[in-house]
Amino acid sequence: MFNYGYFSFASKADLLKKAAEFWNPGKVQFWTEAGTPMVIDRREGYFLYDMSGKRLIDLHLNGGTYNFGHRHPELVEVMKAGLDYFDMGNHWFPSVARAAFSEKLVKSAPHMKYAIFGAGGAEAVEIALKTARYATKRRKIVSIIKGYHGHSGLSVATGDERFSKIFLADRPDEFVHVPFNDADALEAVLKKGDVAAFIVETIPATYGFPMPKEGYLKTCQDLCHKYGARFIADEVQTGLMRTGVMWGWQGYGLTPDIFVCGKGLGGGLYPISACLTTAECGGWLIEDGAAHISTSGGAELGCLIGHHVMEMLERPEVISNVHFVAEFFAKGMAEMMARHSDIFVGVRQRGVVLGLEFDHPEGAVAVSRALYENGVWAIFSSLDKRVLQFKPGVVLDVDLCQEILDRFDAAMPRARQLLKGMRRAA
């Protein structure tokens, strides 16, 4: 019996049945068939506990939402303190938490002028695209093929058609897609002089973290400026120290006109996202500050937690830990690749953002399953299933990192077996 006080379920099977009935039959079926039928019950630190009691080390982190792990005690303390004083607040008025948090964010990116808040990454992208259109008075948005920026009106149109066509939300006339790592293709579009912005994830997550070629992003940024467009960095998965610096673009020598962040900004406890913009692009905040409004965007509880997340990420001990974790997995994965070179063929890494390549079109699905059976939860890349997203948290300790590597090693024979079965079936 799973009695949660407010609701209860007889068993995990009972829950799965109800979830399929009332919530989302497609998702329930997918995970069951994938062999990773997880229903997260308890969660603590970097551990997830399935309803069956099975413990999993979380290397998915919902794209960095659980950068600090689940229910980090310090963040929980901040959240509870916040609840003793704040609520969501009233988005119409200036507020102490919003003012403090926007200042904190802007100071982390000194060429920026304003921070505008949303409740999720897609909302922040929405704000970014509208801001670029305001600044340029142009309508066209360019993004990369297999890019991903969310599921709302404008943001979904920037992404893969898998998520837009089904809802008739693709807008080919206004949203142009160019190949990643191909600056010439971008220039060909920009040349027409009608592009408002080029939006790109600093390292495209859902595409399996392919690394930008040397100089590619800087060239894109320069091209945007050459042709009067704005350069937008999507930092939802690369921000917040995940690439070894606070914002991924800092590591590539960029100065985006606009950038967006989300995921871990709310510490995994309260949803909040932000769009940062230069003074030039953010002119609408002077002209008509209420041109974009959002009841839950910039809720004061979220601002409080976000403010503290930033503070924690700025601590020298945390920065040092990120580097330790990054170096550990750089070395560890190189060893793993040498040991399992028949199936494990590549590592893409920047900081604690890793994409592991396997030698099969759906290789990462098998590896995800093998890892799951060995107590590790890491998800494949939706738009490139050869690649496993491997995302260690920023405050992982040495013992757990070693355990992750040991479990990874132990899972490889099972992955090999699963892959063999998939090849035979193919």
Next chain:
Amino acid sequence: MSAHEAMDAPRLKVPDRALSRARMKVNRAAWAARYYRNFSRPAVLRIAEAIARAGEEKAAHFAEMAVEETGFGVVEHKAIKNRACTHELLDFYRDLDLVTPRVDPARKMVELPKPAGVVFAIAPATNPVATVYYKAMLAVLSRNAIVMSPHPAARHVSVAAAEHLARAAEAAGAPSGLIQCVEEPSIPLVQDIMASDRINVIIATGGTAMVRAAYSSGNPALGVGPGNALAYVDPSAKVDAAARCLVESKSFDNSILCTNESVCLTLESNRGNMERALRSAGAHICKQADTDRLRDYLFTDHGFNVAAIGKSAAWIAERAGIRVSPSVKVLVPVVEKPGQDDLLFREKLCPVLTLTAAVDFRQALTFAKHTARRGAGHSAAFHGQDRARLLAFSQEMPVYRVVVNVPCSQGAAGFGTYLPPSFTIGTGFAGRSSVGENVGPQHLVHWTRIAYARDAAEDLSDLDPAAIATVTDAGAPVPTGILPEEAPPVPAAAAERPEISRELLRQLILEELRSLRRGDE
């Protein structure tokens, strides 16, 4: 005006940031320890040399800072102590190899050194920098990482000293995070870290309460208690030499070392000689009225007067209302009969040495034993040539060091004797501690022993320890987790440097002294 405005207190509760940062320091230390445990002996010695050199360069600078921050001790003497914990300390342990596996063909055994991992060290206010130097050196030599928690009254200088050594160690190839110091220590923080399963051993030097807490933490601990050293001057001693030792010892750093003599005991027949000798060595012998004034000044209703800790003899004399020559080095109150109840027989971390005399050696021994109980397991000094009495004295005394014809402050801490140089004086079972020696790097390493049957035909004589070392080196130790080039952002709290108020400081020291008394009684 609301209550909040009136008090300007935060309207929201805030988490203990210092504690959170300390926990992350322990995490960093664990990373550093993971890599450092595979370092080769030359690499370890290179790092040890680097911190010795760095420590020596700034020994005087930190001595000055320490006296300025704590108000305890004498700058020149602190500089000597700091220096003693650099090259001299390293030289003492240079040949103690805690890195290379040992092969013993005769006993058919191989021993592999296994460092503890993360050492959590608690440092006192009295010898802040020397303790930081000393403990860092112990950690480096034993291939451990160390996180130190300084006394709040000495935190600025302790942090500066630890950071200085850490930079030198990293420049010499040490992993980042090998030597760290908590910036804002507090009692809850120390308790939390001590009880953490992320640390591997505690070295606790400080008040009794702290040491007991270390032993209660559930983690392995090397704790040492307070001292109350007695110096026995036998009639067989050369009194002038003995007196010079005593005055030198008591005036050294204004008696702030826990190995300093508290009581000078001689026999009635020798007392006159002793008084004369002490006087000519620079001590002021108190008459009855001055002895009473001194007692009243030093021992208040709340215990020992913390204002007197580490102050000079002249300074104390003036406060106590005793007329002395400005050049006086030590104050000597005289308690004619060696009873147990006189407050002046208690530990005095200031240049005040109580002189008393027994009717015969038997009474002297009895008194000495009782005095040493308030500082059990610590140190004592013997002045004289009579070896039978020396042995009888050492056998009876519940201490683990008896230094002979030398200043006890320095001698028991290993300076000028062959005792290991140390700022952590093991008080052993008598002092409710796990270690009775002067703590050294060997206490931070355990050994895995590979043992064959006695009658096994194995010949281990061709086993090369260096080859075994190479195997463990295969872990390719690389210094990692390097902090960004630019100086780390100074957290707002530290930048403002909220000074601990004098009252809080007084409370902390009082607390420590109170616990010291509780431990005695």
